[in-house]
Amino acid sequence: MATRVVMPQLGESVVEGTVLKWLINEGDRVEEMQNILEIETDKVTTEIPSPAGGLLLKQLVAEGITVRAGVTIAWIGEPGENLPEDPAPPEQGGHFPSPEHSRGLQPAEQAALNTPTSGRDQKLGFISPLVARLAGEHNVDLNQINGSGEGGRITKKDVLAFIDSRKSQGEQNSEIPAWEIPGSGDLFKPSEGFSAEKHSSPVQQLPLRSTADDALVPLSVIQKTTAAHMVLSKQNAAHVTTVMEADMQRVIQHRLNVLAAYEREGLHLTYSAYFAAAVISALHAFPLVNSSWANDAILQHKDINLGLAVAMPDDSLIVPVIHQAQRLSLHGLAESISDLAFKARNRRLKPDDVQGGTFTISNHGTAGSLFATPIINQPQAAILGVGMIKKRPVVVDGDAIAIHAMVYLSLSFDHRILNGSNADGFLAKIVNVLENWQ
Secondary structure, eight states, X not given: OOEEEEXXXXXXXXXXXXXXXXXXXXXXXXXXXXXXXXXXXXXXEEEEEOSSOEEEEEEOSOTTOEEETTOEEEXXXXXXXXXXXXXXXXXXXXXXXXXXXXXXXXXXXXXXXTOOOSEEETTTEEXXXXXXXXXXXXXXXXXXXXXXXXXXOOOHHHHHHHHHHXXXXXXXXXXXXXXXXXXXXXXXXXXXXXXXXXXXXXXXXXXXXXXXXXXXXXXXXXXXXXXXXHHHHHHHSOEEEEEEEEEOHHHHXXXXXXXXXXXXXXXXXOHHHHHHHHHHHHHHHOGGGSEEEOSSSEEEOSSOOEEEOEEOTTSOEEOOEETTGGGOOHHHXXXXXXXXXXXXXXXXXXXXXXXXOSEXXXXXXXXXXXXXXXXXXXXXXXXXXXXXXXXXXXXXXXXXXXXXXEEXXXXXXXXXXXXXXXXXXXXXHHHXXXXXXX
């Protein structure tokens, strides 16, 4: 009897996936647990193993097509086997307000009303939570979009394409005042005498000029999601950056002392583990940094779920998360960082591996950058940028000059949550931990 290959649900909040690439052709024989295709969600790209051995009898979903979790995407069996039809997916509830219902409301009320709900809509069909969230964040009327998914379903790519098209026509942000951006509330509401025509948002699609020799490079789902996430962060968070430098002499000496013991265990100890440990110590001292903005309140998180930005071979960026990092020693942090980095670069991350972060570290110094001003990974309160560890002359012991290994640390923080005093105190704590490493 033939075996189904279904679109897996790769995380609690992930309800659909895109067939990125088939690794096996129709008619080829596969072994059980052999990887047969790559699936991409808005979070990660994952290789999917075969649930059984046999021939790949039929590919039901082409590359680039997005389908719901649980939908049959292929069949595996032996030659001549009959393939049953896949049953229709169950219907779910959901609704969308009509445009006339939202007229006359305040911006915040209109944004809340126009945020669609996921599930089954009578006119539009199945709407995934991701599509619903994107539509709400960008004030998109889904009735204006023609879906390209299965049965005319609206996919995330359809929504992003619609948003890009609207930007290219100069309709988004050039006509919507900043204080009416969904989710902004009254934060950017102008004072009396403010001219919207003179202060419209600068975020818009500029005219493109190209030649026959230019090449159009398509974006992956992860790259598009990252781009939208970063723009949204800059629009909604009050970004401020503070910079300090730390003397890494003690950390370097400690690492040299223990490196051989770690390597005997097959574990590579990087400086990222030290920065992670210093951040955890600082978050204990300044717990408000481990928070999120919640409109009329600040949500302070109990667990420290530490994200570490990782650059991928395809130039995309992903942020694996060490959950409950406060429970780990330097050795445990080194293990987790090594494991997540390996999974990220080999496309073995699961969506749960990149969700739930409460603070992020971006180690841009690995590429030679001295310091930078990272964009906050919403809805977190701050992000730490770590520059290149570089030897330079510094003043020590009074007026003496010595050559020490130094690093610039930059903290970008949300000024709605943190002020200069506690942000600087937090960063100073990180510096203190590094410079006085025991």
